Amino acid sequence: MARAATTTDAFNAVAEPRRREILDALAGGERSVTDLVEQLAVAQPVVSKHLRVLREVGLVQVRDEGRQRIYRLEPAPLREVYEWVKDYERLWTERFDLLDAVLEDLKAQQAEPDRHGSQPADAETTDKERES
Amino acid sequence: MARAATTTDAFNAVAEPRRREILDALAGGERSVTDLVEQLAVAQPVVSKHLRVLREVGLVQVRDEGRQRIYRLEPAPLREVYEWVKDYERLWTERFDLLDAVLEDLKAQQAEPDRHGSQPADAETTDKERES
DNA sequence: TTGACGTATGCCGATATCGGCATACGATGA
DNA sequence: TCATCGTATGCCGATATCGGCATACGTCAA
Structure with a gap:
């Protein structure tokens, strides 16, 4: 047995950062493959392959428009x-x-100094304020 | 190049269903390895290996207690x-x-049937994401 | 000590991924 | 028809995963 196919889940599909980028780009509106290639600055076959995975898990939909293929986000x-x-x-x-x-x-x-001198009791979690 | 290591991300770590189950179990409170083995009904080495991955991405913490190791969820x-x-x-x-x-x-x-047969002229439109 | 328990690790086989490169394929336009 | 554009696919190599099984290791109890 090996790792589950990337097309098994949204979980698996989305574990790949490049695929997340594609979805993020598509969140801004429909894009052709070339658009995505430019925006992500990666080779075209790479983009096409990732799009295939995303299509197989239903995260994107395609539409033909002349010789271009327009991809649309399907967030469900x-x-x-x-x-x-x-x-x-x-x-x-x-x-x-x-x-x-x-x-x-x-x-x-x-x-109210109540000393017990020994353990400084790990200050493990001291810097996590920020945000929210 | 191959798929990113499972220990790269929370994304990758969590793509594995069994690992999600472990986290879900741990969400109910600390558990020893044996507890998890029983609860998930899988072989002990399998559980230990998944716990290792979860540990490496910081999703769980361990504590020794006698001959047991108690795992705790670390949701961050x-x-x-x-x-x-x-x-x-x-x-x-x-x-x-x-x-x-x-x-x-x-x-x-x-x-009001308005036919224009040709191109719907790029509906690209304006999409900016103004969140928050 | 010895032995049992609780856990981690090592090795294996089967399987897929991901990117690179070349190339195939369909649509368009000259 | 032919060249070109826009995309998809095939093959390759390098790398890891995941579960199974055996086993090593540390702790505790006789």
């Missing part, structure tokens, strides 16, 4: 990914609450 | 995934609005 399959991760958001938010609690405790300890 | 790296996918949620919602718009147009055309 991403829902699966979203639904899975979204529940974890709560956790990293809670984690900050937890951190706050710890900081609160530290402050309390400083105010 | 999932943020990257969430941040990427969350913007697409809007799209599959908007899609319905878009559909409505199209239906509206169709109705209008039926009412």
Whole structure:
């Protein structure tokens, strides 16, 4: 057995950064293959191959227009990914609450010095404020 | 060049369904390897190997407790995934609005048949993403 | 010590990926 | 019809995955 095919899932399809870039580009509107080649600055066969994968998992749709093929984003399959991760958001938010609690405790300890001298109790998670 | 290592990303790590199951299990609280083996009903080496990958991308943390190793969820790296996918949620919602718009147009055309047989002249239009 | 338990690791085979390059193929225009 | 543009596909090599099985390693209990 080997790794699951990239065309198995939105999960697998989207694990490839270049494919994410393509989707991001397509989020700005329909694009022809050449458009994408220019925008991503990669070889044309590479783009075509990635588009094939995306097509097979239903993340893009194609339309023929003369000798060009216009690709359009089809976000639906991403829902699966979203639904899975979204529940974890709560956790990293809670984690900050937890951190706050710890900081609160530290402050309390400083105010009311209750020494137990030994362990400096790893300050492992001290820099993660930013954002949100 | 081959597919990116599974330990490259949260994206890659999480593309494997079994690994998602492990994280889901861990979301319910700390678990020993044996706990996970029972819960997932897979061979122990398999679980250990997946845990290694998860550890390497920082999605879990380990703690020794006697002869057991207790694994704990570390959701932070999932943020990257969430941040990427969350913007697409809007799209599959908007899609319905878009559909409505199209239906509206169709109705209008039926009412006032305006034929022009040729090119619909690049509907490329203006798409800028103004998020946030 | 010895042995059992809990886990990690090593090796294997089958399978796919991804990019590069060449090339095939369909549509268009001279 | 022929050349050209826009895309897709085929083949290749290098690399990893994932599960199975055996086994090594560390901890604890007799």
